[in-house]
Amino acid sequence: MTVHQQAAEARVAAIELAAATRAEKDAALLLMAERLVERTDDIVAANAVDTGNARDGGQPESMIDRLTLTPERVAAMADGLRQLAALPDPVGDVVRGSTLANGLELRQVRVPFGVVGIVYEGRPNVTADAAGICLKSGNAALLRGSGSAMSSNAAIVSVLRKAIADSGLPANAVQLLDASTRDSVKELMRARGLVDVLIPRGGASLIKTVVEESTVPVIETGVGNCHVYVDEAADLEKALGVVLNSKTxxxxxxNTAESLLVHSALSESFLPLVIEELINAGVTIHGDPRAAAFDGVVPATAEDWGKEYLSADISLAVVDSLDDALDHIRRFGTGHTEAIVSESTTAVRRFAARVDAAAVMINASTRFTDGGEFGFGAEIGISTQKLHARGPMGLPELTSTKYIVTGNGHTR
Amino acid sequence: MTVHQQAAEARVAAIELAAATRAEKDAALLLMAERLVERTDDIVAANAVDTGNARDGGQPESMIDRLTLTPERVAAMADGLRQLAALPDPVGDVVRGSTLANGLELRQVRVPFGVVGIVYEGRPNVTADAAGICLKSGNAALLRGSGSAMSSNAAIVSVLRKAIADSGLPANAVQLLDASTRDSVKELMRARGLVDVLIPRGGASLIKTVVEESTVPVIETGVGNCHVYVDEAADLEKALGVVLNSKTxxxxxxNTAESLLVHSALSESFLPLVIEELINAGVTIHGDPRAAAFDGVVPATAEDWGKEYLSADISLAVVDSLDDALDHIRRFGTGHTEAIVSESTTAVRRFAARVDAAAVMINASTRFTDGGEFGFGAEIGISTQKLHARGPMGLPELTSTKYIVTGNGHTR
Known part of the structure; x- marks a missing residue:
């Protein structure tokens, strides 16, 4: 079946799903969870095919570990679905409402998008998570997972579809796309009119491709070159804690910090201290000339400032003012999370107002930018774009709205 | 100056504008209004160049009328800016807020997008409207108007920029792009990273081009193939009023109705009546076989059902059920506005839940889908997409959000 055909079937399923009650959706989620646990052996067996292939392909152990499903990990997937059932249903929420002067009743209500495409890499548990979040928010899901997890994903989706059908909702609410070829991603990106939103979850190159080539609207997720700026008015103990936690x-x-900016007024007090602690924690520091004057700091290259290391590395620049820090962040930040450590209300206020990012942390670790930490209960990703959703995306971010206007024969 | 350079200057201006207070922005809007009125003669003279060119080019009188600026029309532009000053500032609104279990204070606040590109056709008054709406919402505006209004737009923007600068805000908050070439639209569409959102306002072909080619996120506006469905349980008098008002x-x-769907149970009662009234109102009816059996009804071609006529034409189909009407709308609707006329709460509920459109009108004219009618005070367009904004877009729809998280040295 082509992606186009699958998307067309998803559209039909989406109509039913949009009208499903919370009780119907929650019943389906609970049955999905139950069935995943019941079918653990089959899922683990299917997963063994993927991990075997990865081993034969000489993949590193860390990758194989991420790919591996154990009975415990299957149980955790089921728990995730049960937690979704316990969350409020965003569909039907009245976002805005009023009675107009002419008596027309205006209500803006949350409705599902319709069909959501998700392209993701790596871990097969994302398959159950994404299917569950889409179902709870009333959306049909087209899932395009990683080729390395094909067998696991097929087993999981087969169990989920059967559970959905048995609960009385359309099985086509969840469909897996062919992961053996890049063509399925291309087809998905061009399925405008059938697919309402596309969410790429993965590395920078996947996100860049989707953003540039998709005619389907995209919600861009998560490249994070996050900075911690330690202001001259910082409490140095808090600063040390926030820097180390954000990085390590x-x-x-x-949401891991990749770059540290330290006010030059702290060159003798804080700078040697934080350098020592970072090095003790096993972090390689790529410093500008003022930072590289310290023992153990590697001189930074021009490329370092824009890097999302995702490793035990951090870039470090000494700045002469809060505005210099803001300029630096403006130039190299990716709009994910930017932190300031300062006791000055003036500095904090200026930083929060002027930094252009999904999340601003004031005297707190960058690691808090997370749907779970924010109390959203479920997260489909962290949006770094400004349109529609910005920051951690929970269930409401997977909905659109519709105006329902009720009159009594009203005309203009 | 290239579009890229203009966009880069807009980004710088956007930083200041994002931090501007409501008082500063309102003062600028009032000065912009005052200066437009003071400089009426210059603006009208510049406009005479455009209308002269249009006349020389053999443009129809209706087009020349839309292009023409009179002192009254300039005064109306100024009034629009004054009304904007009176509206609440969306920037800084706290959309969501809580204190997390660990004591972190979470606030989701509205912030400007940054730089907004608007591509529009026709009337030069849009220039002042769009500049004002962007400024009030804290966004820098890159305006790409119609080539036919070049001289008028240049005069208006020159006055506005001077007023903005004199009020202490950056003049580059409003910039006019070269309208003599299509290249400026192309450059704008590729200015990802500099331009945050692109809003095309115009015909279907402009919108299609921008949606397909832009790497900058787009908010799609307004093709409306709006339907009125007259249910078997309709009050016929209300139905007649709503149909005629929606169309004529x-x-x-x-938001004008382009297609009428009548339940077959009303073939003898309502159908002859509405056909007669529409014909009396000068409307050409393009009917399916059952409708075309009536005198004066032109047989519809396959193309008629998808047409946004924008003229005294309407397509008319007889349907055998509410679900047939929903199927028809699903196939041919553009997701703008769909109306039902019915006294049945069951029918109304099913229609409102299942129709996929920005606005659903229940016993009310499609013509009510409008920012002014909805009480938004200002409107930049009507979005027919599901991402970010759907339906009439007021000031809040021109903003994004930012999470501001305040701790006291919090770490995970």
Whole structure:
């Protein structure tokens, strides 16, 4: 079946799904969870095919670990679906409402997008997560996972589709696209009119391709060249904690800090301290000339400032003012998360107003930019674009709105 | 100057504008209004160049009328700016806020997009409107008007820029792009990273080009193939009023009805009546076989069902059920405005839930889909896409959001 045919079937399913009640959707999610657990052996067996192929292909152990499904990981996928069932349904929420002077009743209500395409890499647990989030928000999902997880994804989607059908909703609400060829991504990107939104989740090159070539509207997710700026008025203890946590709490996430900016007034007090602690934590520091004067700091190249390392590396620049820090961030930031550490309300206010990013952290780690941390309960990704959704995207971000205007024969 | 250079200057201006207070922006809007009135003679003289060229080019009188600026029309432009000053500022609105379990304070606040590109046709008054709406919402505007209004637009923008600068805001907040060549539109569409959003306002072909070729995110506006469905449970008097008003109150707008669907149960009661009244109102009816059996109804071709006539024409189909009407709308609608006339709460509920459009009118004219009618005070266009904004776009729709998270040295 072509992507176009699958998308056409998704559209039909989306009509039913948009009209489904919360009770119907939650029942489907709970059955999906139950079936995943029941069919754990089949899923793990299918996963063994993928991990076997990865091993034969000489993939690194870290990649194979990410790909591996154990009974515990299948149970965690099921738990994720149960948690979704417990979340409020965004569909039907009245966003705005009023009665106009002429008596017309105006309501702006949340409605599903319709058909959502998701292109993702790596871990097969994303398949269940994405299917569940789309279903809860009333959207049909077209899932294009990684070629390396083909067998696992096929097994998971087969279980989910059966559960959805058995609960009385259309099985075509969740469909897996062919991951053996890039053509399926291309077809998906050109399916304007059938697919309402496309969400690429993955590396910078995937996101760039989708953004440039898609005629379907795209929600761009997550390249994060996140900065921590330590202001001259910073509490140095808080600063040290925030810098280390932002960089080292987890290295490979988009909300990990990749660049540190330190006010030059702190060149003797804070700078040697933070350099020492970062090096002790195993981080390689790529410093500008003022930072590279310290032992153990590697001189930064021009490329370092724009890099999302996703590793135990950080770039470090000494800046002479808050505005210099803002200029630097404006030039090299990716609009994800920018942090300031300062006790000065004036500095904090100026930074928060002028930095152009999805999230601004004031005296807090960049690692907090996360749907779970924000209390959204579920997250489909972190948008770094300004249109529609910015920052962690929960269920409401997977909806559009519709104006419903009720009159009694009203005319103009 | 190239579009790229202009966009780069707009970005710089946008930083200042984003931080401007409501008082500063309103003062600028009032000065812009005052100066437009003071410089009426210059503007009207510049406009005479455009209308002269249009006349020499053999343009129809209706086009020349739309192009013409009189002192009254300049005064109306100024009034529009004054009305904008009176509207609340969307920037800084807290959309969502909470204190997390760990004490972090989370606020999602409205912020300007940054730089907004607007490509529009026809009337030069759009220039002042668009500049004002962007300025009030804290965005720098890159305006690419019609070649036919070049001289008028240049005069208007020159006055506005001077007023903005004199009020202390950056003049580059409003810039006019070269309208003598299509290249400026192309450059604008490729200025990703400099331009945050592109809004095409104009005919279907302009919108299609921009949607397909732009790498800058687009908000699609307004092709409207709007339907009125008259249900078997309709009040016939209300139905007649709604149909006639939707079609004939103004012919050339995107919220004008272009297609009428009548339930077959009304073939003898309502159908002859509405046909007669439409013909009396000078409307040409393009009917399906059952409708074309009536005197004066022209048989519809396959193309008629998808047409946005923008003229005294309407297509007319007889349908056997509400679901047939929904199928027809799903096939031919453009997601703008769809109306139902019915006294049945069940029918109304099903129609409102299942029709996929920016606005659903229940016993009301399609002509109500309008920012002014909805009480938004200002409108930059009517979005027919589902991402970000759907339906009439007021000031809040010209903003994005930013999460501001305040801690006290919080780490994960």
């Amino acid at each position: 709490q987890r290295l490979s996430t988009c | 109150q103004r012919l050339s707008t995107c």
